[in-house]
Each structure stands twice: as C-alpha cells, then as structure tokens.
Amino acid sequence: MNIMRQKLTMLLLGAASVLSSCSTQIERHEKNELRAPAYPLVTIDPYTSAWSFTDNLYDGSVKHWTGKDFPLIGVAKVDGQLYRFLGMEELELRPLVKTSEQGTWTGKYTIEKPADGWQNADFDDSAWKEGEGAFGTKENETAAKTQWGEEFIWVRRVADIQEDLTGKNVYLEYSHDDDVIIYINGIKVVDTGNACKKHVQVKLSDEVIASLKKGDNLIAAYCNNRGANGLLDFGLLVELDDSRYFGQTATQKSVDVQPMQTYYTFTCGPVDLDLTFTAPMFMDNLDLMSRPVNYISYEVASNDGKKHEVEIYFEVSPQWALDLPHQESVADSFTEGDLLFLRTGSRNQEILKKKGDDVRIDWGHFYLAAEKENSTYAIGDGKKMRKSFTENKLEAPSSEGYDKLALVRSLGETNKASGHLLIGYDDIYSIQYFGENLRPYWNRTGNETIVSQFQKAEKEYDTQMKNCAAFDKKLMQEATEAGGRKYAELCALAYRQALAAHKLVEAPNGDLVFLSKENFSNGSIGTVDLTYPGAPLLLLYNPELVKATMNHIFYYSESGKWTKPFAAHDVGTYPMANGQTYGGDMPIEESGNMVVLAAAIAAMEGNAEYAKKHWETLTTWTDYLVEYGLDPENQLCTDDFAGHFAHNANLSIKAIMGIASYGYLADMLGKKDVAEKYTQKAKDMAVEWEKMANDGDHYRLTFDKPGTWSQKYNLVWDKLLNLQVFPAKIAETEIPYYLTKQNKYGLPLDNRETYTKTDWIMWTATLANDKATFEKFIDPVYLFMNETPNRVPMSDWVFTDAPNQRGFQARSVVGGYFIKMLEGKLNNSNK
Incomplete structure (x- = not known):
C-alpha cells in the first residue's frame, strides 16, 4: 500500500440504502450550558488536536489548538438541498x-x-x-x-x-x-x-x-x-478566488461538552441531524486511552414525518498532516476488511525532525475511515470535488500539490438513519527520548498497525459509545456534588484538553512516560511545573499516570545525565526529550513539586513503594529544600511569567510542603526517626513562615514587603494530605481576605497584576471549608470562560478585570481543576 498521488479516484460501493450500523442507546445526561471558548472535537495528542473556535460549528474552520486551520467540512444533502453543518470552505x-x-x-x-x-x-x-x-x-x-x-x-x-x-x-x-x-x-x-x-x-x-x-x-x-x-x-x-459551493448552512440548535464527548444538534430543512465527537480516553485502560482514533457519529431523523433522500459529505485537508500549509502532500486510499480508508501525509516524511511550540506534525499519516458499504470517495481539488458533489456525481479532477480527501455516506431515502466515521493519526515514532526514537504507547512493541487500531475501534464502537456516556454522566454527577454545577461544567471542558496535551510512550527501561507539552508557553516537554498543577486529574483516575509524568525526571537525575542537587525543569523541547532546554532552573519549585506528588501518590495507593524506589533522589531534593526553602533567594517559580523575585512566601510553602511530604513518606516506609526529624523540621519552618509572612488580616506576597498579598495555593496539600504542618488559622485568614480582592472574572494571582491562573484559583478555593465559599471562587472563572472573546482552547493565564486571555492555551494544567474532586476521594480514603 505505497503512498501515491491519485489524479482521479472514485469508488462507488453498494446501493444507496439505509445504513444498518449503530444507533446506540446512550445514557441521558444533563446538558452543559457553558459557552466554551473553544469546543473539543478530535483530541488524541498535542499534534492531532482539533477544535471549533466558534459558537456554531459551521461559523469557522476547524482548527488545531494553535489556531492554524485543520479544515474539516461536513455537508448534509437532503432531497438535493445542501446544508453545511461542519467547518467552512477555507480562505485560500x-x-x-x-x-x-x-x-x-x-x-x-x-x-x-x-x-x-x-x-x-x-x-x-x-x-x-x-x-x-x-x-x-x-x-x-x-x-x-x-x-x-x-x-x-x-x-x-x-x-x-x-x-x-x-x-x-x-x-x-x-x-x-x-x-x-x-x-x-x-x-x-x-x-x-x-x-x-x-x-x-x-x-x-x-x-x-x-x-x-x-x-x-x-x-x-x-x-x-x-x-x-x-x-x-x-x-x-x-x-484567491472566493467562490463557495456550500453557502447554505444548517441551523445549529445546541452544543454540549461532556468529558469525553461533544454533542451538536442541527436542523437541515426537513431533517434533524445529531453529530457527536467522541474520544474514549479511559485512564484505566492505557491501550485504549492512547489509541490514536476518535469517532464522529451522526444520526438523521425526519422532522416532518416523511422519508427524505440523504447523503452526508465529509471533506478533510492534508493540513492535518502538515506543519505549514505550503508543504507538499500525497494521498491515497485503500480498503481493509469492512473499512474504507483515506490517507494523507507529507511527501518528505522527516520523522522527528522538528521541535518547538507553535509546530505541528509533518510526518506519519492522517486517516479517515468509514464502512465501505454505501461510501463514495474522491481525492483531488477541493473546489472541483465540491462542485461535482453539488451536481450529484463526486469526482476529483487532478490537483497539483494540494489534494483534499472527500467521503460521502449515502443514507438513502429514510425516516431515520445513523452511522459514524473514524478519524485518526499514525505518527510512526512519537518522541525522541535521550537519543532513542520511541513508538507511541499503543504500538510500543511494534506488533500493532494503524489499521489494526482502526479495526479495534470499529469493532468496539457500540461499547465505547455507551461506556463514554456512562463515564461522562458519573463524572459530572460527582463533580457537581463536590463543587457545584458550574465547577462540573468547567471540569467537563478540562478533561480532554488536559489529557490530549500529553503523549504516552514506554521508555527503553520499561518506564511508562506521559510527557506534557507546554502549549503556547515555550514548547518544553515533560515540564515538572506542568506535571504538578495537572496531577489532580491523573491522581483521581490512575496514579500510574502521575508516576508516568515523573519517571523521566527521576531517570534524568538517577542516570547521571542531570547532576544538580534539585529536580530539573524539563527534559527538552517537544517532541525531543533529550535533556533540559529551558533557560533557567527552578530548584525549590520543581523539587518541592516532585516530593509532594510522590506523597500524593502514596496517599492514593496506600503505600510508599514508588517513593521507596527513588528514595535517594527524593532525599537529595528534600535536603535542598531544608537548606534553601524557608526564605528563597531570587529564583524562578512556576509563575515565572510574573518575573523573578526573592523571599516568595508561596514558594516557601512549597518547600515546607515538600519537607513535610518527605516525612509523610518516611513514616509510611517505617523510617520513624527520619519521619520525625523532617516532619518536625517542616513544622518549625511553618512557625517561622507565619511570623515572616503575617501582615495582619492576611499573609504577604514576599516576606520583606508589607502590604502585599498572593494566593497561597501550595497550602492545599497540608489539607489534602492531612499533614497538619501549618496552623488552620492561616487558610481561615486568607480565604475571606481573597474574597475582598476578587474581580469580576476571578481572583488575581497576587497584588502586582490583574491577571490570574485559573488552575491556581481552583487550588486556592479548595482551601475553603465549605462548598458555598468554594463556589464563590469558581463562579467568576465560569463567567470568564462563558464570556471571553478569545476563542481558543481554555487558557489558564487570564485577566480578572476584563474577559481577556493573557497567554497560554490548551495546556495540561487544567487537570488541576479536578483538585476539589480529589479532595473528596482522599477524605473518603482517610476515613
């Protein structure tokens, strides 16, 4: 099945009859009323990630999270009339x-x-x-x-x-x-x-x-x-020429984002259309979670009691497989079993040759697949294919250098019919890990193929649709119980975003490695201060994935490749994980993050075996925190965008939490003398911290500057892990003070600027002792996401006095939104 340019391709298989595939009975759920800044459509990894940036699915082109067009068009032909419901004919x-x-x-x-x-x-x-x-x-x-x-x-x-x-x-x-x-x-x-x-x-x-x-x-x-x-x-x-063939649109009735699915409903004249995008990202099944295939489901139903002739046209651009639009692509098609596949990729196929932030993949291949029965396809010039479809004969006159892929599903004359497409990507090799190219996790042994993954996805379609709906319903119920309905709706939008900002691979030493990408931050890979805020989602559903976000950092130190007495910031620039590329170290930040998360894993699992495996390294990092953590010198923290400054009170809390976490782990491992020593050290430091940071009715941003304040979000681990290091009065003092500092769209990060980090607001709010107070912090964040004119996948760095994004988008840190749900699970496990 060699890739070849096809000048004219047309396949007509079977009669145009009602599809016999799967209208699944899904669990009813409560609709998400949030007007999302952007709606997740296809979420596989940092490269294969497609979103709608508009209220109506047909108001703009489908886009990659970076904002680059990932053209995907959907049109329903009903009794000869065309209704565009997905994407738009892009500007050339x-x-x-x-x-x-x-x-x-x-x-x-x-x-x-x-x-x-x-x-x-x-x-x-x-x-x-x-x-x-x-x-x-x-x-x-x-x-x-x-x-x-x-x-x-x-x-x-x-x-x-x-x-x-x-x-x-x-x-x-x-x-x-x-x-x-x-x-x-x-x-x-x-x-x-x-x-x-x-x-x-x-x-x-x-x-x-x-x-x-x-x-x-x-x-x-x-x-x-x-x-x-x-x-x-x-x-x-x-x-260029602005002629359009799909000018008439359907009428969108609703859109609804659930954790694993995004639902749209439309009216196409005398027919109603339901469209669902599904990513079965179950964290307890890593082969399934890493499978590079999503579903696009559709169901049509007559709304006037009559039968109607219906066809559905889908068109995709090779830009899904290119970094930049002007790159040369090739395309072809083939059948395997009951599936028809359309495939496209770059001509050059330079595997793992590019790295960086605003960079998309240009190796491997994009695939669109459907049941071959009742499917017609063509590959060629997009405008000519659209014109031929309007004239009832799908054709693809040759186009030089820029082929589009079109697939038509014929539903016949029907009252009701349904079906689905499969959409996915085979990146061949995903990550370069300290000089070695690694396959994606789903093909870690080299025994799988992209076709086998599609066939598994096809076979499991009915099951996965039901499972996803059930999971979504349960998550939303639990999130609502924990933090209120608005909190739950934000979590629904965060779920796929957080997971799809990672790539799962298996390291040569057998470690599971789940590598984040710093999307529109700097493009770093495996960054510890993305691991830390994003960890609550993974802790909640599978602590093995938290370990997988830490394994590469432990390996980096324990292999001797990183020789400093504190944790590294990252292991490279995505997708090249060959060693830290960030310009500055964050010694207290990253060391504290790693030790705290090791304790959080132990709390979830009921044992400290993971910490035991890395005890020497954790000891080195903790001793660094003991020596330098109480009153930090001028060094970076995770909020590095706010600049360098010394005597950072919140960073000091991070160090103290790290030391206390080490004591917690030592106690679980039966190292009673060590546990007592470090726990007491943390408590002694907390006493000093309270004296240095106390500013009357609140606590300072920096120890040396009275009249300042900041969110003390790192304090949340004292509550979640029940460490009892800091006096309860500190959180009880901070929370009401914060409420006096809130703006319309949220609580600022500190007194210096009006911007904030939405993930840290969730952590800060979790310090509150009651749900009603928690919700007072969540409501402004919800309002921001509902009103912001910056239509991008959720930003975590935003202004609080205007609904504007400051920077960052589509990042994994929104996994931190799940910290309130994590609190409930830890509380239950501690009972």
Missing part, C-alpha cells in the same frame, strides 16, 4: 509579503526609542541596524532569525508590491510576544496591548488596501518583550 490565501516561515525578509531595526514619525515612509532610518526577520529570543528558535532579547524593538520593513490589489481582500499576518503595534504605510492596523499570539490574521480595511501602491510600501512594527520569550514577525496575504 497566497503570500504577498512573506513572513519568515514563508520565505526570507530583512528589515531595519533599533532597540532604542526612535523619534516620532518612525512609522512613516519618509523617516530616516539610516542609523538603524539591518537584520533578517523574524526577530526574537532563542526560545522561539523555529521562527526567530535575528536575536532580540531586549525589552523593546522597532522594525521598519520595505515591501515591494507589484500587483494591483483593487477589489481584493488582503490580510496582515503577524506573530508577537508580547505587545505589538503595526502600521502599514503609516496607518495603524494592530495595537494588541498586553498579549502574546502567533499567526494572527487581520483583514485590512479599504483605506489600508488603497494605500498599497505598486512599488515600495512600508510595514512598521513596535514590540514590547515583557519578559522571557520575545518574537516579532509579520507579512501580508492576498485572498
């Missing part, structure tokens, strides 16, 4: 002035504030330096060509345009970290304020397009790097 844009990813460009730049008028064509920039775009820090190495690590930069780029743009749609595309202002021929086009985005496209106004003359044009940009990473890149795109 051609680079007019290339960004650094599309070509090379140079510009004049300065890091010293220039005189007024620097954005105008007649400004004298002869004293400015010249450099190749993009400009940025080494952390943005996939984009930055000229190093810029200073706070500010001003760039002037002359663009030679030789075509008439009259009547055409032109877009500015830009990437920035952080604040950016961009002018075109002196006209301001973008002014983001405090934000960080990549590949944003903005349609230019008629005024700006009118200013684009043949010859030299000026694009001028200012960017403010507030700390850590920096990036500035920009260019222009022009829209």
